[in-house]
Amino acid sequence: MRYRVSIPEPHAHLVRVVLEVSRPGEGLECVFPVWTPGSYLVREFARHVEGFTAEDGAGRALRVDRLDKHRFRVDAHGADRVVVRYAVYANDLSVRTSHVDGTHAFLNGANVFCFVPARQWERHEVELVLPAGWHASTALDGGPSVFGARDYDELADSPFELGTHRLARFEALGKVHELAVWGRGNVELDRLVADAKRIVEAAGALMGGLPYERYLFIVQLVDRRRGGLEHERSTALQVARMGFHPARAYEETLGLLAHEFFHLWNVKRLRPAAFRPFDYGREQYTRLLWWFEGATSYYENVLLARAGILGPKRWLAHLGQAFTALARTPGAGKMALEEASLTAWVKYYRPDENSNNSAVSYYLKGELVAFALDLALRATGRSLDDLLRLLYARYVSNEPTPPNHQGSGQGEGAGLPEDGVERAVAELLGEGEARAFFDRYVRGTEPLEPALELLGLRLCRRAAASPDDKGGAPAPKDGEDGPVRPGWLGATLPPGPKLEVAWVAEGSPAHAAGLYAGDELVAEDGFRVDRAGLWARQCERGPGGKLRLTVFRRDELVEVEVTLGVPPEDTLWLEPVAAPTEAQRKGFGDWAGHPLPGGVASG
Numbered sequence: 001m002r003y004r005v006s007i008p009e010p011h012a013h014l015v016r017v018v019l020e021v022s023r024p025g026e027g028l029e030c031v032f033p034v035w036t037p038g039s040y041l042v043r044e045f046a047r048h049v050e051g052f053t054a055e056d057g058a059g060r061a062l063r064v065d066r067l068d069k070h071r072f073r074v075d076a077h078g079a080d081r082v083v084v085r086y087a088v089y090a091n092d093l094s095v096r097t098s099h100v101d102g103t104h105a106f107l108n109g110a111n112v113f114c115f116v117p118a119r120q121w122e123r124h125e126v127e128l129v130l131p132a133g134w135h136a137s138t139a140l141d142g143g144p145s146v147f148g149a150r151d152y153d154e155l156a157d158s159p160f161e162l163g164t165h166r167l168a169r170f171e172a173l174g175k176v177h178e179l180a181v182w183g184r185g186n187v188e189l190d191r192l193v194a195d196a197k198r199i200v201e202a203a204g205a206l207m208g209g210l211p212y213e214r215y216l217f218i219v220q221l222v223d224r225r226r227g228g229l230e231h232e233r234s235t236a237l238q239v240a241r242m243g244f245h246p247a248r249a250y251e252e253t254l255g256l257l258a259h260e261f262f263h264l265w266n267v268k269r270l271r272p273a274a275f276r277p278f279d280y281g282r283e284q285y286t287r288l289l290w291w292f293e294g295a296t297s298y299y300e301n302v303l304l305a306r307a308g309i310l311g312p313k314r315w316l317a318h319l320g321q322a323f324t325a326l327a328r329t330p331g332a333g334k335m336a337l338e339e340a341s342l343t344a345w346v347k348y349y350r351p352d353e354n355s356n357n358s359a360v361s362y363y364l365k366g367e368l369v370a371f372a373l374d375l376a377l378r379a380t381g382r383s384l385d386d387l388l389r390l391l392y393a394r395y396v397s398n399e400p401t402p403p404n405h406q407g408s409g410q411g412e413g414a415g416l417p418e419d420g421v422e423r424a425v426a427e428l429l430g431e432g433e434a435r436a437f438f439d440r441y442v443r444g445t446e447p448l449e450p451a452l453e454l455l456g457l458r459l460c461r462r463a464a465a466s467p468d469d470k471g472g473a474p475a476p477k478d479g480e481d482g483p484v485r486p487g488w489l490g491a492t493l494p495p496g497p498k499l500e501v502a503w504v505a506e507g508s509p510a511h512a513a514g515l516y517a518g519d520e521l522v523a524e525d526g527f528r529v530d531r532a533g534l535w536a537r538q539c540e541r542g543p544g545g546k547l548r549l550t551v552f553r554r555d556e557l558v559e560v561e562v563t564l565g566v567p568p569e570d571t572l573w574l575e576p577v578a579a580p581t582e583a584q585r586k587g588f589g590d591w592a593g594h595p596l597p598g599g600v601a602s603g
Helices: 152-156 189-207 247-262 289-306 312-327 337-342 364-378 384-395 420-429 431-441 509-513 531-541 582-592
Strands: 002-006 014-022 027-031 049-056 064-066 071-075 081-089 104-107 124-129 135-137 146-149 160-163 166-172 175-182 214-222 227-230 234-240 457-462 520-524 546-553 556-563 571-576
Touching: 027 081, 049 064, 124 152, 146 152, 160 175, 166 189, 175 189, 189 214, 189 247, 189 289, 189 384, 214 247, 227 247, 234 247, 247 289, 289 312, 289 337, 289 364, 289 384, 312 364, 312 571, 312 582, 337 364, 364 384, 364 420, 364 431, 364 582, 384 420, 420 431, 509 556, 520 531, 531 546
Parallel strands: 002 124, 175 214, 214 234
Antiparallel strands: 002 014, 014 081, 027 071, 049 081, 064 071, 104 160, 124 146, 135 160, 166 175, 227 234, 457 571, 520 546, 546 556
16 A cells, blocks of 8 residues: 655645555445544534545556545456546645645545555555645654654554654654654743653653654744643644743743643553554544543643652642633533543534533543542552553553454453443552442542642632632732622633634523623623723622623624623632641642642642
8 A cells, every 4th residue: 555645736735645555356435534532522524525536557547436524435346556546625624624825744544544444454654745845754663754653543643744844853861853843832841852852751660661752843833832632652742923922922832732642641642442453444432532532631730840850839720720720611511531532533623602501521520530540549658650650551462453443352452341440549548439439420420529638639619809800829819908799690701803702601681681692792881892801891790799791692783681690719829728747748748749828839
């Protein structure tokens, strides 16, 4: 199986692909994936395919029938070789899709390369024909223009960054690492390399080494952070081009890098049994995404702390902000983590203005459940580290999986069964305690009650102090006029030139008054109002006061009167208890790697 990829006109955003298949038999089926592993949404990549044709080795045209939205059949008539040609329109700049322009090409395998089901376990090769001056970065072996994959899975899981991007290299724990950086921004490449090395070494120390010989970080600098996507020996990261200063923006950037890097253990190798093998033609369901994404979100900060990048006060501030976000998600009381994982295909990846009222993020709540589970284990002298290493030892072998292995028994081919995490927790905590934990927090929707006393911490609550208050710290000190108690509206209004309602909290005053998501607020009591002005009026009127709002709703002026409510105490932070014991100080030190702070976190 050999592909030739060319980009003769980058400004046209087209990737031209030629696939040569030897020994095709009488007929050949070519399939384009509908999703890419790690991003649980049917994206219908075949919609970007054009000009699909086929010919035999002598150049004679062969009949092509389109079978459905993503499959083509070629009548080979026993030819010794079939040559398939097509183009892919690539103008979607995300880590899950492909993008080509005059500066670079970023190619995700599942977007670009069709596969032949009967041949997907064979070796696949890619030859690149690039514009003058361009070079290629990928985790695949080979180069500079021809690269090989052991099978289609590895090809689909190995993105390419092509262009004139900057390259940096470092060694960590005896393994080679590369950074391919595309785009302009305030990145200090030497500093990023040094911090990436510290993160890699912290993860390797946790997991007992690095399961590869070479690893690639693809770092794309874009207008705003757009996330990352993990791969077996690489990751693609899209970060804000100015996301390297100040310190907290850089902390976010490094957190994303740590998160996606840690996935090479937790989802790429320790993989759900439901994903073995990958089925690129339909959704694959698991109730374990809360573990694979939530626990990985928890470990991104564990790694930053152990690498000496994240101090304990900032870690506590982050956890406080996560508790705040969860408290402000009414859907957390309706949807369990298992259901959130199972419905990712239609819920998490397809959010709407009611998502916060009806669903919960398995990233957000999963991180806090992992934290609570870590504390439950630490109460018995174990930790989440022990659980993770137990799962990895049990369900990931050191032997390579046979190419056509379908997954049976234990070892890498089996994958993590749906009850695998709970069974391992039961071994460490006991069956009764494990079942109670999962019934409450994974299968159920009870409010989280982590054993914070082990760390000498307590969870504090207050009302929001401003529209941008994300929690994680106590309220600012009162001004000269004393404390202000704003009236609660219950509508989220993101910053921006338009005062447009993003979502309305279920049961809030805005909800009761009939303020809708999508309404554009233009005036209050007949006077033009902006975001700061609206908050000032909420503070002025207080609970029980009224707002007389004028909004544009589908281009029609509508008047809405809202009676403001008592603000909920949904803003949380963590702080040390007044007189921590020596056992609590030790517990915090063992968990954070630093002494228990004397003050509270800085949000």
